[in-house]
Amino acid sequence: MIASQIADKLRHIFTEENQRLVFWNDGNRDFEDSLETLVLPDVRILRLDKTGPLEVKTLLELEDPSGKYLIYAPFPEPHINDDWLMDIRLYSRTFRADRASIVLDELGLANQAMRAHLERHQAFFRNQERLEKVRKWVQPNDTEDDLDLKIMAALAKAEQPNAFGILMKLFGELAGDETQHMLLPPPGVWEDIEKYGLAGSFWDLMAKTFGYGESNPTLTDLLIRLLVTDFAQGLKGDCPQPLRHFLLPERSLALNASVFLSQWRSNINHYATYNALSRKMAAELKIDEHISALDENALMEVMTFESVERQIVRCLKDHLLGKGGFDLVTLKGGIRHRRDGYWAGPLFVTGEKGNDYQATYNALETAGELLKLREGHLPGLSYPSAGKMYLAYTSELFRYDQLYRQFQEAADQVELRGWDILKELRGIIEACYGWFIDQAAIVWGSFIDQGKGNGLLHHWSIKDINNQQDFYLNYVPTALQASPQGKAYVIISDAFRYEAAEELSREINSKYRFQSVLDNQLGVLPSYTGLGMAALLPHSAIEYKLQANTDITADGQATASLEQRAKVLAAVPGTAIKAEELMAMNKDQGRNFVKPWRVIYIYHNQIDAVGDAAISESQTFSAVRTAIKDISALISFIINNLNGSHVMVTADHGFMYQEKVPADVDKSGLDAKPTGTLKAKKRYVLGTGLGDDKKVWHGDTQITAGTKNSMEFWIPKGANRFHFSGGARYIHGGAMLQEIVVPVMTVKELTGQAKEKSVIRRVDVSLLGALHKVVNNVQRFDFIQTDAVSERVLSRTLAVSLRDGDELISNEVSLTFDSRSFSMDDRKKSARLIVKAGQYDKKREYALVLRDAETKIEYLRIPMTVDLTFINDF
Numbered sequence: 001m002i003a004s005q006i007a008d009k010l011r012h013i014f015t016e017e018n019q020r021l022v023f024w025n026d027g028n029r030d031f032e033d034s035l036e037t038l039v040l041p042d043v044r045i046l047r048l049d050k051t052g053p054l055e056v057k058t059l060l061e062l063e064d065p066s067g068k069y070l071i072y073a074p075f076p077e078p079h080i081n082d083d084w085l086m087d088i089r090l091y092s093r094t095f096r097a098d099r100a101s102i103v104l105d106e107l108g109l110a111n112q113a114m115r116a117h118l119e120r121h122q123a124f125f126r127n128q129e130r131l132e133k134v135r136k137w138v139q140p141n142d143t144e145d146d147l148d149l150k151i152m153a154a155l156a157k158a159e160q161p162n163a164f165g166i167l168m169k170l171f172g173e174l175a176g177d178e179t180q181h182m183l184l185p186p187p188g189v190w191e192d193i194e195k196y197g198l199a200g201s202f203w204d205l206m207a208k209t210f211g212y213g214e215s216n217p218t219l220t221d222l223l224i225r226l227l228v229t230d231f232a233q234g235l236k237g238d239c240p241q242p243l244r245h246f247l248l249p250e251r252s253l254a255l256n257a258s259v260f261l262s263q264w265r266s267n268i269n270h271y272a273t274y275n276a277l278s279r280k281m282a283a284e285l286k287i288d289e290h291i292s293a294l295d296e297n298a299l300m301e302v303m304t305f306e307s308v309e310r311q312i313v314r315c316l317k318d319h320l321l322g323k324g325g326f327d328l329v330t331l332k333g334g335i336r337h338r339r340d341g342y343w344a345g346p347l348f349v350t351g352e353k354g355n356d357y358q359a360t361y362n363a364l365e366t367a368g369e370l371l372k373l374r375e376g377h378l379p380g381l382s383y384p385s386a387g388k389m390y391l392a393y394t395s396e397l398f399r400y401d402q403l404y405r406q407f408q409e410a411a412d413q414v415e416l417r418g419w420d421i422l423k424e425l426r427g428i429i430e431a432c433y434g435w436f437i438d439q440a441a442i443v444w445g446s447f448i449d450q451g452k453g454n455g456l457l458h459h460w461s462i463k464d465i466n467n468q469q470d471f472y473l474n475y476v477p478t479a480l481q482a483s484p485q486g487k488a489y490v491i492i493s494d495a496f497r498y499e500a501a502e503e504l505s506r507e508i509n510s511k512y513r514f515q516s517v518l519d520n521q522l523g524v525l526p527s528y529t530g531l532g533m534a535a536l537l538p539h540s541a542i543e544y545k546l547q548a549n550t551d552i553t554a555d556g557q558a559t560a561s562l563e564q565r566a567k568v569l570a571a572v573p574g575t576a577i578k579a580e581e582l583m584a585m586n587k588d589q590g591r592n593f594v595k596p597w598r599v600i601y602i603y604h605n606q607i608d609a610v611g612d613a614a615i616s617e618s619q620t621f622s623a624v625r626t627a628i629k630d631i632s633a634l635i636s637f638i639i640n641n642l643n644g645s646h647v648m649v650t651a652d653h654g655f656m657y658q659e660k661v662p663a664d665v666d667k668s669g670l671d672a673k674p675t676g677t678l679k680a681k682k683r684y685v686l687g688t689g690l691g692d693d694k695k696v697w698h699g700d701t702q703i704t705a706g707t708k709n710s711m712e713f714w715i716p717k718g719a720n721r722f723h724f725s726g727g728a729r730y731i732h733g734g735a736m737l738q739e740i741v742v743p744v745m746t747v748k749e750l751t752g753q754a755k756e757k758s759v760i761r762r763v764d765v766s767l768l769g770a771l772h773k774v775v776n777n778v779q780r781f782d783f784i785q786t787d788a789v790s791e792r793v794l795s796r797t798l799a800v801s802l803r804d805g806d807e808l809i810s811n812e813v814s815l816t817f818d819s820r821s822f823s824m825d826d827r828k829k830s831a832r833l834i835v836k837a838g839q840y841d842k843k844r845e846y847a848l849v850l851r852d853a854e855t856k857i858e859y860l861r862i863p864m865t866v867d868l869t870f871i872n873d874f
Contacts, residue, residue: 017093133318231287340815356417420632490563527653685713774846790820798817808836840866
């Protein structure tokens with residue numbers, strides 16, 4: 001580019017000015033290398049270092065007195081008394097090309113006084129790539145400080161020429177060092193800054209930006225002071241004494257530390273280096289020790305160190321453990337605030353499954369909800385009838401099972417990380433859930449067998465509740481009539497219990513044009529797969545094939561295998577298929593498969609396959625999560641690809657599972673199988689002539705499953721297991737509500753106006769108050785979530801900041817609006833924004849900007865003026 005400019009100027013001199021002879025003394029030999037590529041039509045180049053003065057005189061005045069010549073000398077212009085060509089020079093043109101002048105023009109700088117400054121940086125500008133990098137940022141009226149800033153940004157390869165961008169790059173190189181010592185070596189970029197004489201400019205920039213003015217400045221010292229200052233500014237209360245000497249002295253500029261670190265943490269290209277350095281510095285500064293006596297209220301606004309997140313978790317956990325008590329609303333408010341923060345946010349991923357702090361907070365929140373649910377039943381469970389207790393389970397009590405499962409899921413993820421922070425809490429939750437199981441076993445057990453032929457065992461029915469063996473008649477014909485294509489899809493997921501179906505139903509209802517209605521039915525007893533699967537098939541009668549075994553038939557046909565069930569369904573006409581086989585088909589294959597049939601039973605086996613094996617039963621709750629995802633995908637595939645308009649989801653039975661290993665007290669006390677036993681499992685015995693025993697419930701499937709012939713059974717009372725069948729934690733087959741409350745979820749595709757009303761949207765958010773002026777360095781903005789979260793009105797997470805155009809002039813705060821409350825007061829949230837120190841034009845329009853935290857799509861931009869009157873105190 002420089003060579004091109006020189007050529008243009010020389011061509012202008014020779015042609016437009018019509019000069020014949022031009023002298024060019026290049027004293028620093030800056031352009032010697034470019035001489036060979038210089039193209040000047042009709043002009044010859046003479047080099048005075050290669051051609052003597054006499055030869056030059058002879059050529060120019062005698063041999064070619066009319067030819068055009070560029071006379072180049074790679075040395076300074078000689079003194080007049082030493083210049084052998086002075087007579088020719090006097091009637092010729094002199095051309096001067098210093099690199100500083102050319103760079104000045106190349107950069108488009110208007111101030112000619114910048115030439116001297118450019119001269120001092122000529123070593124930097126010799127590299128064309130570096131010059132080009134700076135040129136795109138330079139403005140005509142830039143000062144020396146402006147130019148130095150942009151040179152440093154080019155050296156650091158920063159995204160933008162500002163102090164924050166340069167620092168992120170410099171600290172990024174610090175983070176790449178493996179040493180654990182606090183006195184970290186300077187990075188390679190810093191060596192370049194020193195090499196090109198910019199160290200003084202850099203520290204001046206740090207002084208102007210942060211008020212950092214140490215006599216012996218280092219990058220490590222600067223980093224420590226930025227971190228400690230940000231920590232102190234978020235802290236409610238005084239900064240710990242051992243850290244105070246690190247605080248940046250000028251209050252207004254010190255606020256920039258928090259703005260910078262917030263932007264560093266939220267930068268997708270640099271947050272990992274923040275994580276590494278903040279951990280390293282936290283260890284050196286002994287942050288764990290300094291915050292060990294602080295509670296979550298003091299630390300709630302601090303995002304500086306990961307140690308703070310861990311301390312807040314400890315404090316919240318201690319509240320749940322009864323150390324100071326807990327208020328669920330306050331607990332959840334604190335958890336949600338930290339979820340919107342950095343360490344529990346989407347950028348900070350610590351485990352294979354996502355953010356472990358997010359999982360920890362999920363565990364704490366579900367634990368709080370479970371313990372609060374327990375408080376609502378302090379006197380113990382008590383219901384006047386089996387029907388009332390059954391309805392209580394389907395409306396409220398199922399939450400014990402659901403919350404316990406969700407807590408264990410989250411706690412397992414945290415434990416896999418190697419953290420034992422939830423160990424004590426797990427014991428509390430286990431005791432709480434165990435209390436519920438014991439209470440439910442006692443109360444529900446009182447309705448099973450009341451003696452003298454009374455109780456559910458003798459008349460297995462509850463008013464207004466369907467029995468499982470009537471499933472086909474109660475649900476499938478209705479679905480066939482409602483379906484325009486006359487097809488009914490039935491997904492049967494082995495051991496998919498009611499609480500999991502309730503979670504899935506809520507998920508389905510959050511999808512556009514899908515509607516789920518959750519119902520339930522009284523499962524067969526014993527609640528095991530063979531009997532439950534047979535009961536769900538179309539039949540006039542189900543019966544045990546022979547008294548000598550436990551095979552079950554439907555209208556005389558075997559029902560044990562998939563193929564056998566398909567034969568039973570062929571009469572309606574229908575078929576059966578495994579879920580994984582259907583999902584492996586593409587749209588055309590799937591449509592061809594279902595085309596001949598009106599009823600399609602889809603068998604899914606995830607929970608029972610995992611839970612019923614001793615080697616994998618500890619993964620039961622993980623299997624439930626997988627089952628929920630699988631079934632959701634199945635429903636979408638059927639409706640979207642197979643044109644199914646009605647899908648039913650049900651199960652053969654539920655299950656019970658506890659993390660604790662069952663003790664002897666959890667077993668029935670029977671040491672041997674009774675005479676007449678045909679099949680013995682840990683929750684039931686099938687046989688003939690079993691007789692009675694006070695340690696078990698003795699029933700008949702003619703009553704409890706509607707079988708045509710009699711099959712007697714024993715089941716242990718309550719949640720017990722039989723001694724002779726092991727002591728596994730995953731069980732089913734008995735009469736507990738978790739086992740025999742069988743979900744029936746009906747999902748349909750909405751059309752017409754119902755479809756339009758099913759549109760899924762996110763909650764709306766508005767700024768509270770009419771003031772659109774920023775008057776404090778720390779400004780709080782209040783927002784209102786205008787509507788409550790529901791199944792079809794979803795939560796919204798917004799990143800809130802102040803901006804000048806698109807440039808951040810504050811920190812960025814994440815707010816999640818997810819309240820389900822109908823009270824406006826419960827739906828308010830605040831963002832504490834720290835304004836970057838600097839000069840702001842009172843007449844200029846800035847903006848409060850709200851962007852979707854995930855997509856970065858702008859949700860709201862509110863015009864603001866910035867008139868900083870005074871600085872907040874902390």
